Amino acid sequence: MKISVIGCGYLGAVHAASMAQLGHDVIGVDVDKAKIEALAQGKAPFFEPGLPELLIEGVESGSLRFSTDIADARDAVIHFIAVGTPQQKSGTGADLTYVNGAVDALLPHLKAGDLVVGKSTVPVGTAERLAAIIEPTGAQLAWNPEFLREGFAVKDTIAPDRLVYGVRQTSESSGNPDESSAVALLNEVYAQAIANETPLVVTDFATAELVKVAANAFLATKISFINAMAEIAEVAGADVTELADAIGYDARIGRKFLNAGVGFGGGCLPKDIRAFTARAEELGRGESVAFLKEVDAINLRRRDRVVELVVDALGGSAYRKKVAVLGLAFKPDSDDIRDSPALDVAVRLHGLGAHVVATDPEAIANSRIRHPQLTFGSTADALEGADIVVVLTEWKEYRALKPVEQASVVQGQIVVDGRNCLDVAAWRSAGWRYIGLGRR
Numbered sequence: 443m444k445i446s447v448i449g450c451g452y453l454g455a456v457h458a459a460s461m462a463q464l465g466h467d468v469i470g471v472d473v474d475k476a477k478i479e480a481l482a483q484g485k486a487p488f489f490e491p492g493l494p495e496l497l498i499e500g501v502e503s504g505s506l507r508f509s510t511d512i513a514d515a516r517d518a519v520i521h522f523i524a525v526g527t528p529q530q531k532s533g534t535g536a537d538l539t540y541v542n543g544a545v546d547a548l549l550p551h552l553k554a555g556d557l558v559v560g561k562s563t564v565p566v567g568t569a570e571r572l573a574a575i576i577e578p579t580g581a582q583l584a585w586n587p588e589f590l591r592e593g594f595a596v597k598d599t600i601a602p603d604r605l606v607y608g609v610r611q612t613s614e615s616s617g618n619p620d621e622s623s624a625v626a627l628l629n630e631v632y633a634q635a636i637a638n639e640t641p642l643v644v645t646d647f648a649t650a651e652l653v654k655v656a657a658n659a660f661l662a663t664k665i666s667f668i669n670a671m672a673e674i675a676e677v678a679g680a681d682v683t684e685l686a687d688a689i690g691y692d693a694r695i696g697r698k699f700l701n702a703g704v705g706f707g708g709g710c711l712p713k714d715i716r717a718f719t720a721r722a723e724e725l726g727r728g729e730s731v732a733f734l735k736e737v738d739a740i741n742l743r744r745r746d747r748v749v750e751l752v753v754d755a756l757g758g759s760a761y762r763k764k765v766a767v768l769g770l771a772f773k774p775d776s777d778d779i780r781d782s783p784a785l786d787v788a789v790r791l792h793g794l795g796a797h798v799v800a801t802d803p804e805a806i807a808n809s810r811i812r813h814p815q816l817t818f819g820s821t822a823d824a825l826e827g828a829d830i831v832v833v834l835t836e837w838k839e840y841r842a843l844k845p846v847e848q849a850s851v852v853q854g855q856i857v858v859d860g861r862n863c864l865d866v867a868a869w870r871s872a873g874w875r876y877i878g879l880g881r882r
């Protein structure tokens with residue numbers, strides 16, 4: 443099928459490359475010239491495992507093209523909207539400027555029979571409003587939320603664990619949205635996943651929009667739940683990792699997303715729970731999701747706690763102490779530093795007068811642009827003569843560090859494990875003072 447993908451960031455670039463990989467003819471459009479130049483040469487503008495290979499293959503075969511000119515999307519039949527919906531600058535709601543701008547720009551190029559497919563995460567009610575603008579062109583709108591995880595984005599796009607189509611409920615389709623042509627077109631786009639019997643939920647616009655924010659709200663709640671348990675474990679002398687293992691054996695609870703630590707960050711969970719709360723308040727149902735404010739508060743307290751643990755371990759002041767910060771990205775296998783707890787903690791320690799030397803396998807370049815005041819270096823640079831080591835992103839190279847080898851490099855054998863990802867026994871037996879979050 444001829445597909446356009448409007449917005450080629452973390453979501454759109456992967457979506458465009460994956461659609462080409464699935465055999466479609468794809469044009470990716472973005473307003474960011476530098477990004478499009480890189481993509482057009484088959485180069486990934488950010489770190490995402492598996493993406494470079496797909497880009498090169500797609501660009502070389504001609505099935506994947508990129509442009510800054512939205513008019514180049516006119517031959518496509520399916521137009522995915524994958525632009526950002528960040529948190530508003532003044533407020534907690536979603537900023538829809540980019541979604542509105544993308545739809546406005548696309549409008550003159552739409553033709554009867556086209557399908558515009560919303561992928562961006564939006565407040566419930568957005569699709570209905572956009573459909574009123576799009577439908578007079580003879581094109582249709584569907585909302586098809588994306589559930590990919592950064593670090594696994596290619597796999598999650600090509601083989602998603604479920605598909606959700608939000609489509610207009612029409613009288614012609616006798617109230618049955620499954621019959622609509624939007625569904626037929628989307629089934630063609632996702633033919634491989636459909637053939638593999640990927641669970642498919644066909645629903646209305648509002649439900650599709652809500653599914654996305656509900657999923658992220660649930661994940662964020664699960665993480666904050668275990669972090670709240672970590673707070674209690676800390677004062678009770680219990681161990682939150684053993685607690686998580688024990689409750690996780692209950693299949694109704696499950697062990698996934700029960701890793702306590704410095705908390706969740708990234709371009710999705712934090713802003714999505716805030717936007718959901720703001721939208722619920724607009725709809726007069728703020729009390730229904732008021733707990734998400736607590737989820738957010740618990741999450742942010744974890745960052746304070748890590749800073750506090752570091753300062754306490756340094757004898758009450760971080761001033762002029764060398765702090766090795768291992769990890770800056772919001773999660774491993776990503777260079778994304780949006781709302782990263784790791785970067786936040788590094789900046790705060792720097793603000794307390796510590797000599798922070800921070801490292802990350804992929805996120806130094808992005809971190810340097812945002813916070814040039816920090817000192818960046820290799821893992822060896824960070825550890826050399828450090829008074830304390832703080833692990834903030836659980837990259838495999840940090841988990842694999844040998845405590846015995848590092849002991850001779852540092853000044854102080856103290857490690858704060860902000861992700862509860864190190865082997866406690868190994869570090870302690872090598873003479874280190876190990877401090878986890880809610881660990882015994």
Ligand SMILES: NC(=O)c1ccc[n+]([C@@H]2O[C@H](COP(=O)([O-])OP(=O)(O)OC[C@H]3O[C@@H](n4cnc5c(N)ncnc54)[C@H](O)[C@@H]3O)[C@@H](O)[C@H]2O)c1
Binds near residue numbers: 448454527543592
């Ligand atoms: N990143 C993820 O893992 C992920 C997963 C699922 C859903 N989402 C949602 O997808 C959306 C995009 O997220 P992202 O992380 O890719 O953001 P991003 O900031 O990485 O990318 C957004 C892109 O849109 C471009 N853009 C803005 N206005 C445009 C316009 N008018 N025309 C063309 N391009 C335009 C920007 O230049 C940018 O490259 C958000 O709503 C997000 O919540 C993201």
Ligand SMILES: O=c1ccn([C@@H]2O[C@H](COP(=O)(O)OP(=O)(O)O[C@H]3O[C@H](CO)[C@@H](O)[C@H](O)[C@H]3O)[C@@H](O)[C@H]2O)c(=O)[nH]1
Binds near residue numbers: 665702704
């Ligand atoms: O047990 C856990 C699991 C995760 N995290 C943190 O939570 C954040 C988010 O992690 P994850 O959900 O894996 O990353 P994202 O790539 O942001 O993906 C989320 O956000 C996307 C954008 O909406 C959705 O598509 C995905 O389904 C959803 O998992 C990261 O900071 C993790 O370190 C924890 O602290 N503890």
